[in-house]
Amino acid sequence: MLKKKFTLLKTDSQVYLRLFLSLIICIIIAVMISSSVLYIKFRDIASNQVYNFNLSSLAQTNKQVSMMTEIAKTVSYQIFSDVYLSKLLYYSSPDIYDIRPAMDQLGNYRISLPFIDSVYIYNAASETFFVSTNNQNVRITGNLSGSHNKSSFIDKDIINIIDNIDNYKPFTPISRNFSYSISDSNSYSFYTFLCYDPLSLNTANNGIVVVNISEKWIRDVMTADSKNSFSDTFIVDSSGKLVSNSNTEKMGTYISNLEYSEELYSNPKTSGYIIDEVSGIKSFIIYTEPDAFGWRYIKVTPYDLVFKDIDNLKKNLIIVCIIVFAFSLLLALMVSKILSKPIDRKLSDLYILESENRTKNKLLKQEFLSNLLLRRTSQNLQIIQNLIKEYEINLNPEYYIIMFLIRIDNFEEFTHKYSIDDINLYKFGIGNIVTELCSPYFSCEVVDMGEDRVIMLFNSESDEINISEEELKLLFDSINDSMQKFMNSTVSITFSPVGSIENAGLLYNQVLEASYHRLFYGPRCIINSRDIMLYKDREYTYPMSKEKQLTESIMGFNSDSAKKIYLEIINETTEYPFTVINFVISHLALAITNTINIVCKNNSLQYQPGFNVSMLNLTNIESLEDINTKFFSLFDELKLLLEEKRNTKHDNLIQTINNIITSSYASMDLCLNGIADKLAMNPSYLGRVYRQKTLKALPDYITEVRINKAKELLQNTQYSIAEISEKIGFANSSYFYKTFKKYNGVTPNDFRKNLNIHH
Structure with a gap:
């Protein structure tokens, strides 16, 4: 209530x-x-x-x-046609009386227009430049003649232009940057106009007039009506190169890499405007259509100023x-x-x-579909059709069905992290994702089959799946990608062949058994149950010879060989029914358990495996690697235990040998063979074990003990050298002398003298 x-x-x-x-x-x-x-x-x-x-x-x-261009054309042509200046243009050696009035006349032309920066006359016959300029701070010439030899003329850029004059049209502005001298840190921008006779280009009478107009004059014209210092106006040519300076870039820079250049050049013949970012600032960009030279005039204004x-x-x-x-x-x-x-x-x-x-309807529908798959309800088609209609199930019983068995990967981890309600909600999410992705191909129903299993039932009008195998794989990959993205997990998918609705129980048993082969394929695998069912006709013969080799490797403490043979036996079962896999694992588990018990009994070991190999439930294990890891760790643990026992035995042996040497060093019969006889062991094996454990040869250690005892006797007694030699087990004194000097660097007598001097 x-x-x-x-x-x-x-x-x-x-x-x-x-x-x-x-x-x-x-x-x-x-x-x-x-x-x-x-x-x-x-x-x-x-x-x-x-x-x-x-x-x-x-x-x-x-x-x-x-207008400036037209004036520059006129001036350059007047200079080219002026008779006073013709001697500068064509004479190979004009005298000083011709040069002075001609230079004055050239200066008059220059000062007649304020925007002309300089005028050059190039005489090809003498390879000489005659120059008039208004730049008073840094003059091109250091003398009054105003003439320069081509090789020493500082304007190398104009020399390059003249050398390649075929590439330049007369009376067409050329934008360029130039410094008047090496000491001048400023770079000046010009528009250069050339006037020459194309017919005499390759003759000695070729003369060229060069008029340089200051870019600053045009820059001042462009910015004269600007109401703020944030706007920027400049000119670009058809290739995207600046032919005027801007607020941020020098003339000659290419703007094709700027944000708005692509849209600008997508409209090559019209004017317009663009709203885009310039240097990180949203801006209003206006551009004109190209003029006669292909130049476009562009003005950039911050957007905030325009739309304040x-x-x-x-x-x-x-x-x-x-x-x-x-x-x-x-x-x-x-x-x-x-x-x-x-x-x-x-x-x-x-x-x-x-x-x-x-x-109520949802619970009844789920119960009916679950019982249909588990074959707990009638398999009569008419009854099934009536119940499908009653529960409004989204399947047509007259069509064929296809079944996807979806199993959650790493389900054991899920059960530890989430409650049953959370897992059911997670399965509901799986159903939604699969239904959404499969809706273009199939009508669908979702059935929760408990544990890690969700069944998706689809209709098919024909007895074949109506999408290609490649499309099916892409569909399954997209399901897993969506699962990874939205639910941070993956699933393994097993799909059935096409079948009738009354055979749904048989199809479910088929996909369930086929899904156990995830053991070999691992998480996120796609399994075709039809392929797995073909394995049922194959006969399997258990490899008893390999099992024998495996048990021998375990008893021989060779874990690497045991792992290799174990893998060979397991990998041979990949293309057999799951019952074969289950049988092989159980059989191996029993054989290995018996072998371990024998090894432990023979070596007096107390060993309890970390898991019960005889109680493995393969239907709940998702990857063969999990089983292999358990068996491999068992092999390694057993090997380590045996090695520890063996090391303890060797340590005791070394201690026994050292005790024999310490107590019997005075005996001349003390040697490797004598100790081996006393211990009832093989001399070679005894010497090898001693060297491996102590990194010393056993005879060397005997000599070392004797020499140390000799040093004690030399220091604490008045025995003669011969007596000491005899007491420590040396057969003659001369060998004792040599051995003592070899170990200590001095003879026994010198060693005793040094001790007396020190005292």
């Missing part, structure tokens, strides 16, 4: 909330749409106004540049929206309260009835 009341209260709240939210959303949408339309309209108007104004300004700049007023309007609109929203909130609160009461009574009853019916 309490639950029912709680449900009704919950329904009341939901009806009221829905009405309230509906009214609020309608008001918000209306205000947002109207304000957004106004804002967008104002912004478009402002954009067009700014665009038209700046485009007109850029067009005016274009006219002034064109529009942004203020936007803020005002937001304030108005907030006020309207607050008012509408109160209005909606009152209206929804009034409307919700009569509606909610009916809805609450319908909600309870619908919820109870849905829950």
